[in-house]
């Protein structure tokens with residue numbers, strides 16, 4: 001008999017949310033992570049309004065709320081020439097809010113929720129490869145403090161993030177061909193002149209920079225740039241980061257009275273996709289199942305919503321004692337139904353981010369077309385179905401000359 005019903009590799013939001021749900025249904029769940037929590041994670045730390053809805057369903061929102069997140073009404077996109085588009089989130093006239101919370105706090109809340117639900121947390125455990133019985137995944141081989149460890153399970157949940165060791169070993173992960181970028185993130189404190197509490201997204205040479213208010217008057221500053229930009233500059237990441245800010249007049253002014261209070265954390269290259277998200281005995285979730293780009297800030301939402309879909313299918317498979325690829329394939333279908341259209345919207349937005357002239361064209365038009373703008377905001381905030389934006393009348397109204 002397997003020791004565990006489910007082994008979850010990676011205790012980020014995707015893994016912890018999956019573990020909590022399986023454990024809550026009475027399954028024996030091992031949740032393993034190479035890190036010890038709380039741990040830092042390079043992220044813009046922005047929770048789209050949709051996160052609140054899923055986190056409420058998962059029963060973890062109250063705990064997040066007690067950690068004192070900062071409520072954010074929306075984002076301003078600032079083009080290279082200084083044009084500003086203000087994007088907020090409303091559904092049928094009702095205002096929704098995004099939130100921010102440092103990842104070392106947020107992720108610990110998710111892990112604590114998984115443990116309170118009955119999962120066993122194994123920290124400092126590095127997963128190296130799937131254990132196979134023929135073509136079926138039957139757990140993972142790992143190590144802890146240099147000693148090897150086998151963690152056999154009926155179902156393996158692959159949630160080890162964007163450079164997933166297990167997804168690569170299963171040969172289902174493919175690096176993104178566009179856009180190929182990396183992220184650099186730091187915390188600041190001081191008097192930033194953010195208008196009305198909105199975050200700001202500044203578009204610049206070879207990338208963009210997001211500035212978002214954090215609790216306690218701090219700021220998250222995240223630069224996303226071409227994957228080789230730091231290496232080819234010959235600079236240290238922290239020097240590159242500060243020089244890049246200095247090259248952007250509006251950003252320089254915004255942060256003039258602020259100082260950096262954390263190291264610059266880097267991550268990259270950040271894009272990947274998975275050819276499939278289930279196989280015999282295993283299911284992928286969160287960034288391990290693919291990640292596009294942080295501009296539209298939906299990674300955590302996708303991680304949590306993906307975990308909900310995974311558990312719906314995985315629960316049924318465990319009850320039937322059938323974790324074959326054929327049984328788990330419904331998860332692939334549910335995910336593509338759920339995420340493909342939003343991906344089309346974010347890809348469209350990326351096109352404008354990549355080509356500054358397109359952005360200069362779109363920003364003043366969208367600012368005037370308030371109805372299309374409201375729809376775009378609610379779709380990007382994960383509050384509305386992407387179909388509401390992806391139809392000819394709305395697209396025409398947003399982008400016509």
Ligand SMILES: Cc1cc2nc3c(=O)[nH]c(=O)nc-3n(C[C@H](O)[C@H](O)[C@H](O)COP(=O)(O)OP(=O)(O)OC[C@H]3O[C@@H](n4cnc5c(N)ncnc54)[C@H](O)[C@@H]3O)c2cc1C
Pocket residue numbers: 009010011012013014015032033034035041042043044045046047048125126127128159160161162164165182183184185222224267270285286287288291294297298299300301303
């Ligand atoms: C620069 C940047 C900014 C971003 N900003 C935002 C934002 O503002 N809002 C948003 O919603 N999303 C943002 N994202 C995306 C977001 O960070 C991810 O989508 C989210 O963290 C995915 O969660 P996850 O649980 O899949 O993976 P992760 O949060 O990466 O968790 C994976 C876990 O797996 C563990 N792990 C990895 N390998 C192993 C191994 N071999 N063995 C054991 N454990 C392992 C890691 O320690 C980690 O704890 C950003 C991404 C980047 C790169």
